[in-house]
Amino acid sequence: MSSDIVELEENLEDSPLYSEDLAPVPVAKRTWTMWNLAAIWVGMAVCIPTYILASYMIKSGLSWYAALIIIGLANLIITVPMVLNGHAGVKYGVPFPVLGRSAFGTKGIHIAAVVRGIVACGWFGVQTWIGGLAIYAIWNALFGTEASLGLDIGKFVGFGIFWLINVYFIWNGTDSIKWLEEFSAPILILIGILLISWGAYNAGGFKIVLDQSEQLERPEAVIVHEAEIDQYVLNLNPIRDRDGIIKASHFQLSIGEMASIGVDAERWTEIKPRALDILLKQFDPELNWEEVTNGEVQVNIQFRADGDDKFNFIYSSIVPVKIDSGKESGGGKLWSYIIWLTAMVGFWATMSLSIADITRYAATQKDQVKGQFIGLPGTMILFSFVGVFVTCAAVINFKDILIASDAPWDPVSLLAKFESPTVVIISQIFMLIATLSTNIAANVIAPANAFSNLFPKSLSFRGGGMVTAIIGIVICPWWLLNEISGILIFVSGLLGPVLGILLCDYFFINKKTLQLAELYKVNGIYSFGGSGFNKVAMLALVVGVVTAVIGYWVPQLYFLYNLSWFTGFLVSFVMYYFLMKRPDIQSA
Template sequence: MSKAMEDTSNLIELDPDLYNEDLAPVAKEKRNWSWINFSTVWMGMVHNIVAYETAGSLLGLGMSVWQALGTVIVANIVLIMAMWLNGVAGAKYGLPFPVLVRAAFGYKGAHIPVLVRAFVAIFWFAVQAYAGSKAVGAVLGVLIPGWASLASYHVIGMGLNDAIALVLFWVLHAYIISHGMERVKFFELWAGPLVIILGLGLVAWAIYTADGMGPLFQEKSTLSGAEFWKVFAISVTGLVGTWATLILNIPDFTRFSRSQKDQVVGQAIGLPGTAIIFSLMSVIITSGTIIAFGRPIWDPVELLQQFDNPLVLILGAFSLLIATLSVNVAANVVSPAYDLVNLLPKKLNFVKAGLVSIVVAIFFMPWLWFDNAGTIFNILGAIGGALGPVAGIMIADFYIVRRREYSISAFYTKRGIYTYKNGWNPAALIALAIGLAASFIGLVVPALEVLYTYSWFLGIGFGFVSYVLLMRSVSQSMSESSVDNITSSVQ
């Protein structure tokens, strides 16, 4: 029997510290996500306020429309390749990220990348929730007389009206999370397409405002040759950083796939396809704002308010609200929920862990620092740099060290082939340190500042190569059957 076909009923020595139902392999009969589900999940995740602002803010950095589109295309090609590579193991074994990462780091060592991933996801949840709450506030401002006057009362750094909108949006997240992964799947089926309708409406407005498509693409770049390439590198790294978290935990979704073909085709349609289209819409609309208002407006809520039409504002803001709920639950709650379950399998399940995550997110207080194009890309670069090495190590472990073969039983015992040295794999920890050093050396050494613009690429590359070399130094054999020798030699 293939290892991929092993059933949890055959697992030996199920350790309660490493196993519960949420961490178990998904049964074959429950792997029912088709390519349509993956397409709509990605559509829902891509079509959100932060992704819109990120693409539109490329014009704010001085790029032309064509330069901005080229940047987005390059970033999405990189992203889909990484998603495919790291999604295969999830679809093959039905296992989530916190379990799969044990193979490289050991069952104790895995807590490090899991905690980093959970921390970043919760951070992103806070950012998206704040961005979406502005849409809630815009609608309430139309419906409730005197809503704007509440801004004179301050609560932890924001107006009372903004605080109320934020709390209401948080409650909506809690409602969806409380119904588990099935609610996530069905919610995504209609959330993504709704945003496309809003986007198409704004594109039509931009074309009408500019008297055709031509003027929208004639805005000149303000960047010189060398200056453009520097901004291009920062922007590609930043755009990859937008989804660097999902590169790690894409197995949390592909574990439900009916087949490898479903996850490959679905992600191909949903990520580069809809992401590029959505980014094209964003830059066209933002270009239209330059013509209409004399400045780029990449905040869609601010743009909707420019129309001074209550119906347009309500319908548009509702679409943005649904879009943000969609991406936040799928991208920024699913992952930390599984991560926290992995840390406390005896006390938490998916729903409880998801609710804990959104409570912790409040403490990031994004309302104090959000709304700046330069800040967005600096944060995205840092996130990508932190998570790149982990992705490199996971990909190297599955494809090079393990030759695409894992032992399911060993994931749930403290005496298996993924035990290494008391649950820690020194090779993975050293590779992680090397990858992080490569990612951030440009941030701490002024003479190497240019390297920081490639933080994610350096992180994933150095993490990959150093892990392979370190594991080879332990044993020349990289087959699954020889890992016992690797373990004993490390110990």
């Protein structure tokens, strides 16, 4: 990569597209080293979503090492366009909304930038609510009060306090953000090491934890058809402790209308460790078990273990029994890996768009390349492994976890199992640091620049950051916490086409050479004839988005939707390249 640095030589302060926050960063202020950039990625990557990332794959049947390989590969893949898109940030010192003017036009970039900004606002609200819950937990631990399952004033007070902490860093600008990430990074790495040490010590060793992790890959109970005896069999998989002993002593089934089972001693069946495959006909000889395997009849299961005395039992959650539809083919498993790879690539897809917002402060291209490759893939693998390892250790250590579905994958559930207020308080403080460092770097910088770009003369970075913070309240994350993640991930997947257009324009159309001053001129070359819209980019964007999501409505093309980020990226990239090579369309 070229290491040349370009500075703005023309005075454009009177241009309506220019502001101090959107102006190129002076060379003297481009001081961030590779360690600064690596620290930023550590601060962003260490968060609750990363901690539970591998759990989704393990629950679907993947091994822990397959999940980590997919996470590592996905983050290596996304780091490549991240580094490529960060090149212009280093060379020209401009943020994403200004850089995007060369491809989309001085007005067209608003579409991509605002969508990116709204996605970040949504995540800002969700992360701020999570941080508020940590403050709420600290309050309860300090004063010994009971936590409410629903919404209460304490949770909103915690949300408000954490919101104000975020606003403090927004108000103090990028220097305070840099300080926060440098402060957080070593602490967060230390937390990961301590968590792994805790798990290994309490479970009896590193190898024991990993060996027992296979329990989490299998469902608690599966109905299979044994062709040799032409019978349906219930295969049980309750959790075992560090010595390989099954924790649960009994189980009970509910079939059909009895789906809402409760504690009924008459229906409890003793678990025999040497006989975990049980003929189903003994539970209901008259039932047509083919109706069960076809999904016409619901079957649930619950497990029970002996407590401290004979009148005190430990119960698992009530979960549906899985139906084994047959062995998965090699091709099916490969496709499953590809789908998960696509999902993991999409995890940081939004940051790959706006990475110039950060790399504009880097001293050299080497700093941004090394910093990102050091900071992102390694941290994602490490902290995902922390989540897997600690959860496996908790499953072994805590006697009240009887089935895989009750595994405490998220830190909040795990902390709830500790009775020591000191442990809870210290752990929640660490969670606050992790959530804050992620929220500020990943969910504030990009939308602040995007909103500032809408009104450069009247809305500063600080003002854009406040807009972000306010929208984070308006979306009411306390109501939409579960639903909003799916919406935001869906929208994030649509941004693959934007990245494809940006990279094609910078590397293949403009050959890494932009007219820096023209990016700030209303009637310059990036106004595309005065309209402010590059029609080619708009067309490529629409076609890329439609191609990426059409499979959602057309079953025959669902594979395109499964691979939406790659699909949209490639289609828009190729289309933009060939259309921009046609002079008649380029000048239209």
